[in-house]
Amino acid sequence: MDLCFMTGSLSMDTDTSKREALNNRCVIQPPFKLRTEEPILFLKPPSAYVREGSPVLVPRYSSSLHHEVELGVVIGKGGTAIPQAAAMEHVAGYALCLDMTARDVQDVCKAKGLPWTRAKAFNTSCPVSDFIPKERIPDPGNVKLWLKVNDQLRQSGCTSQMIFSIPYLISYISEFITLEEGDLILTGTPKGVSAVQERDELQAGIEDVVTMSFRVDRKE
Ligand SMILES: CC(=O)CC(=O)C(=O)O
Ligand SMILES: [Mg+2]
Numbered sequence: 001m002d003l004c005f006m007t008g009s010l011s012m013d014t015d016t017s018k019r020e021a022l023n024n025r026c027v028i029q030p031p032f033k034l035r036t037e038e039p040i041l042f043l044k045p046p047s048a049y050v051r052e053g054s055p056v057l058v059p060r061y062s063s064s065l066h067h068e069v070e071l072g073v074v075i076g077k078g079g080t081a082i083p084q085a086a087a088m089e090h091v092a093g094y095a096l097c098l099d100m101t102a103r104d105v106q107d108v109c110k111a112k113g114l115p116w117t118r119a120k121a122f123n124t125s126c127p128v129s130d131f132i133p134k135e136r137i138p139d140p141g142n143v144k145l146w147l148k149v150n151d152q153l154r155q156s157g158c159t160s161q162m163i164f165s166i167p168y169l170i171s172y173i174s175e176f177i178t179l180e181e182g183d184l185i186l187t188g189t190p191k192g193v194s195a196v197q198e199r200d201e202l203q204a205g206i207e208d209v210v211t212m213s214f215r216v217d218r219k220e
Helices: 016-023 084-090 105-112 166-174
Strands: 004-009 040-044 054-056 069-075 091-097 144-149 153-158 184-186 201-206 210-218
Touching: 069 144, 069 166, 084 091, 091 184, 091 210, 105 166, 166 184, 166 201
Parallel strands: 004 184, 054 210
Antiparallel strands: 004 040, 069 091, 069 184, 144 153, 144 201, 201 210
Protein backbone atom coordinates (compact mmCIF):
# COMPACT_ATOMS: atom_id res chain seq x y z
CA MET A 1 0.00 0.00 0.00
CA ASP A 2 1.30 3.40 -0.90
CA LEU A 3 0.09 6.80 0.11
CA CYS A 4 -2.73 6.89 2.54
CA PHE A 5 -5.46 9.47 2.05
CA MET A 6 -7.58 10.27 5.01
CA THR A 7 -10.93 11.90 5.04
CA GLY A 8 -11.78 13.56 8.21
CA SER A 9 -13.75 15.72 10.52
CA LEU A 10 -16.97 14.10 11.56
CA SER A 11 -16.87 11.77 8.63
CA MET A 12 -19.75 9.79 10.01
CA ASP A 13 -23.10 11.33 10.60
CA THR A 14 -26.57 10.10 11.35
CA ASP A 15 -28.40 12.75 9.32
CA THR A 16 -29.53 10.80 6.25
CA SER A 17 -30.82 13.75 4.24
CA LYS A 18 -27.50 15.58 4.59
CA ARG A 19 -25.65 12.46 3.49
CA GLU A 20 -27.82 11.93 0.43
CA ALA A 21 -27.54 15.54 -0.66
CA LEU A 22 -23.74 15.48 -0.40
CA ASN A 23 -23.34 12.21 -2.23
CA ASN A 24 -25.10 13.58 -5.27
CA ARG A 25 -22.38 16.18 -5.84
CA CYS A 26 -19.02 15.11 -7.13
CA VAL A 27 -17.26 17.93 -8.94
CA ILE A 28 -15.47 20.80 -7.27
CA GLN A 29 -17.01 23.95 -8.63
CA PRO A 30 -15.30 27.33 -8.85
CA PRO A 31 -14.59 29.46 -6.93
CA PHE A 32 -12.11 27.01 -5.44
CA LYS A 33 -12.98 27.73 -1.86
CA LEU A 34 -13.31 24.84 0.55
CA ARG A 35 -16.93 24.46 1.47
CA THR A 36 -17.42 23.30 5.01
CA GLU A 37 -19.49 20.36 3.86
CA GLU A 38 -16.62 19.00 1.76
CA PRO A 39 -14.47 16.27 3.29
CA ILE A 40 -11.34 17.49 5.06
CA LEU A 41 -8.40 15.58 3.62
CA PHE A 42 -5.03 14.83 5.10
CA LEU A 43 -2.24 12.47 4.10
CA LYS A 44 -0.20 9.85 5.90
CA PRO A 45 3.12 8.63 4.46
CA PRO A 46 3.95 4.91 4.03
CA SER A 47 5.98 5.03 7.29
CA ALA A 48 2.66 5.51 9.11
CA TYR A 49 1.64 1.93 8.33
CA VAL A 50 2.07 -0.67 11.05
CA ARG A 51 1.07 -4.32 10.89
CA GLU A 52 0.01 -6.74 13.62
CA GLY A 53 2.99 -7.91 15.64
CA SER A 54 4.52 -4.43 15.87
CA PRO A 55 3.42 -1.84 18.42
CA VAL A 56 1.62 1.44 17.92
CA LEU A 57 3.98 4.08 19.31
CA VAL A 58 2.82 7.14 21.24
CA PRO A 59 4.80 10.09 19.87
CA ARG A 60 7.09 11.67 22.49
CA TYR A 61 5.38 15.02 22.04
CA SER A 62 1.83 13.81 22.75
CA SER A 63 0.01 12.97 25.96
CA SER A 64 -3.35 12.25 24.33
CA LEU A 65 -3.16 9.61 21.60
CA HIS A 66 -6.65 8.69 20.35
CA HIS A 67 -7.86 5.65 18.39
CA GLU A 68 -10.18 6.11 15.38
CA VAL A 69 -11.35 2.86 13.79
CA GLU A 70 -12.10 3.24 10.07
CA LEU A 71 -12.83 1.27 6.92
CA GLY A 72 -9.97 1.69 4.44
CA VAL A 73 -10.56 1.47 0.70
CA VAL A 74 -7.69 0.03 -1.34
CA ILE A 75 -7.38 1.38 -4.88
CA GLY A 76 -6.76 -1.30 -7.52
CA LYS A 77 -6.85 0.82 -10.67
CA GLY A 78 -5.60 4.38 -10.66
CA GLY A 79 -7.28 7.31 -12.29
CA THR A 80 -7.91 11.04 -12.46
CA ALA A 81 -11.31 12.71 -12.27
CA ILE A 82 -13.07 9.40 -11.75
CA PRO A 83 -16.84 9.79 -12.05
CA GLN A 84 -18.85 8.47 -9.10
CA ALA A 85 -20.60 5.98 -11.38
CA ALA A 86 -17.28 4.32 -12.23
CA ALA A 87 -15.61 4.69 -8.84
CA MET A 88 -16.16 1.17 -7.54
CA GLU A 89 -14.37 -0.25 -10.61
CA HIS A 90 -11.21 1.35 -9.17
CA VAL A 91 -11.51 -0.48 -5.83
CA ALA A 92 -9.48 -3.66 -5.31
CA GLY A 93 -10.62 -4.26 -1.76
CA TYR A 94 -10.53 -2.97 1.78
CA ALA A 95 -8.49 -2.92 4.98
CA LEU A 96 -9.47 -2.28 8.55
CA CYS A 97 -7.47 0.76 9.70
CA LEU A 98 -6.85 2.89 12.75
CA ASP A 99 -6.33 6.61 12.24
CA MET A 100 -4.23 7.13 15.37
CA THR A 101 -4.41 10.81 16.25
CA ALA A 102 -2.39 12.89 18.70
CA ARG A 103 -5.49 14.80 19.77
CA ASP A 104 -3.68 17.36 21.93
CA VAL A 105 -1.42 18.24 19.02
CA GLN A 106 -4.35 18.32 16.59
CA ASP A 107 -6.22 20.73 18.89
CA VAL A 108 -3.23 23.11 18.90
CA CYS A 109 -2.91 22.85 15.11
CA LYS A 110 -6.62 23.56 14.67
CA ALA A 111 -6.46 26.59 16.96
CA LYS A 112 -3.48 28.00 15.05
CA GLY A 113 -4.82 27.08 11.61
CA LEU A 114 -1.84 24.76 11.04
CA PRO A 115 -1.85 21.48 9.09
CA TRP A 116 -2.46 18.27 11.05
CA THR A 117 0.70 16.49 9.94
CA ARG A 118 2.31 16.11 13.40
CA ALA A 119 -1.02 14.93 14.82
CA LYS A 120 -1.91 12.40 12.15
CA ALA A 121 1.11 11.38 10.07
CA PHE A 122 3.74 10.21 12.60
CA ASN A 123 5.35 6.74 12.43
CA THR A 124 2.84 3.95 13.27
CA SER A 125 -0.14 6.30 13.05
CA CYS A 126 -1.92 3.93 10.66
CA PRO A 127 -2.31 0.35 11.91
CA VAL A 128 -3.75 -1.77 9.05
CA SER A 129 -5.22 -5.26 8.77
CA ASP A 130 -4.54 -7.78 6.07
CA PHE A 131 -5.92 -6.90 2.65
CA ILE A 132 -9.61 -7.81 2.29
CA PRO A 133 -10.62 -8.65 -1.31
CA LYS A 134 -13.58 -6.66 -2.61
CA GLU A 135 -15.84 -9.73 -2.85
CA ARG A 136 -15.68 -10.21 0.93
CA ILE A 137 -17.49 -6.90 1.53
CA PRO A 138 -20.27 -6.72 -1.06
CA ASP A 139 -21.84 -3.63 0.53
CA PRO A 140 -19.04 -1.43 1.98
CA GLY A 141 -21.61 1.26 2.72
CA ASN A 142 -23.23 -0.96 5.33
CA VAL A 143 -20.69 -2.80 7.48
CA LYS A 144 -20.21 -2.64 11.21
CA LEU A 145 -16.89 -1.63 12.72
CA TRP A 146 -15.85 -1.95 16.36
CA LEU A 147 -12.86 -1.23 18.56
CA LYS A 148 -12.04 -2.36 22.09
CA VAL A 149 -9.33 -1.13 24.45
CA ASN A 150 -8.30 -3.78 26.99
CA ASP A 151 -11.50 -5.72 26.19
CA GLN A 152 -13.75 -2.67 26.79
CA LEU A 153 -15.88 -1.64 23.80
CA ARG A 154 -15.11 1.98 22.87
CA GLN A 155 -16.29 2.33 19.28
CA SER A 156 -19.12 0.60 17.47
CA GLY A 157 -20.66 2.01 14.31
CA CYS A 158 -21.79 1.25 10.81
CA THR A 159 -20.43 2.65 7.56
CA SER A 160 -24.03 3.53 6.65
CA GLN A 161 -23.43 6.52 8.97
CA MET A 162 -20.68 7.94 6.76
CA ILE A 163 -21.40 11.45 5.54
CA PHE A 164 -19.52 10.82 2.29
CA SER A 165 -20.01 7.60 0.32
CA ILE A 166 -17.04 5.70 -1.05
CA PRO A 167 -17.83 6.60 -4.70
CA TYR A 168 -18.12 10.26 -3.68
CA LEU A 169 -14.74 10.20 -1.87
CA ILE A 170 -12.97 8.51 -4.80
CA SER A 171 -14.47 10.97 -7.23
CA TYR A 172 -13.78 13.97 -4.99
CA ILE A 173 -10.13 13.11 -4.30
CA SER A 174 -9.30 12.10 -7.86
CA GLU A 175 -10.44 15.49 -9.14
CA PHE A 176 -7.19 16.99 -7.86
CA ILE A 177 -4.94 14.05 -6.85
CA THR A 178 -4.45 11.20 -9.32
CA LEU A 179 -5.17 7.99 -7.47
CA GLU A 180 -2.70 5.14 -7.94
CA GLU A 181 -2.89 1.41 -7.44
CA GLY A 182 -2.20 0.64 -3.78
CA ASP A 183 -3.43 3.96 -2.41
CA LEU A 184 -5.55 3.60 0.70
CA ILE A 185 -8.43 5.93 1.55
CA LEU A 186 -9.66 5.97 5.14
CA THR A 187 -13.30 6.87 5.32
CA GLY A 188 -13.89 8.41 8.77
CA THR A 189 -14.57 7.17 12.23
CA PRO A 190 -17.73 6.54 14.26
CA LYS A 191 -18.28 8.06 17.71
CA GLY A 192 -16.40 6.81 20.75
CA VAL A 193 -12.83 7.95 20.04
CA SER A 194 -10.79 8.05 23.25
CA ALA A 195 -7.26 8.15 24.59
CA VAL A 196 -4.99 5.12 24.83
CA GLN A 197 -2.07 4.58 27.16
CA GLU A 198 1.21 2.76 26.97
CA ARG A 199 0.68 -1.05 27.36
CA ASP A 200 -2.99 -0.88 26.28
CA GLU A 201 -4.20 -3.64 23.95
CA LEU A 202 -6.29 -2.44 20.99
CA GLN A 203 -8.57 -4.88 19.22
CA ALA A 204 -10.70 -3.96 16.25
CA GLY A 205 -12.88 -5.71 13.72
CA ILE A 206 -15.25 -5.52 10.78
CA GLU A 207 -18.25 -7.77 11.48
CA ASP A 208 -17.26 -11.39 10.73
CA VAL A 209 -14.71 -10.32 8.10
CA VAL A 210 -11.53 -9.43 9.97
CA THR A 211 -10.09 -8.67 13.40
CA MET A 212 -6.72 -7.26 14.38
CA SER A 213 -4.90 -6.33 17.58
CA PHE A 214 -2.10 -3.95 18.47
CA ARG A 215 -0.23 -3.12 21.65
CA VAL A 216 0.49 0.50 22.51
CA ASP A 217 4.03 1.41 23.44
CA ARG A 218 5.82 4.69 24.05
CA LYS A 219 8.66 5.80 21.81
CA GLU A 220 11.95 5.62 23.78
C1 LIG B 1 -11.13 15.49 13.64
C2 LIG B 1 -10.58 14.25 13.02
O1 LIG B 1 -9.54 13.77 13.45
C3 LIG B 1 -11.33 13.72 11.88
C4 LIG B 1 -11.10 12.31 11.49
O2 LIG B 1 -10.01 11.84 11.28
C5 LIG B 1 -12.30 11.43 11.34
O3 LIG B 1 -12.11 10.25 11.09
O4 LIG B 1 -13.43 11.92 11.47
MG1 LIG C 1 -10.04 9.67 11.19
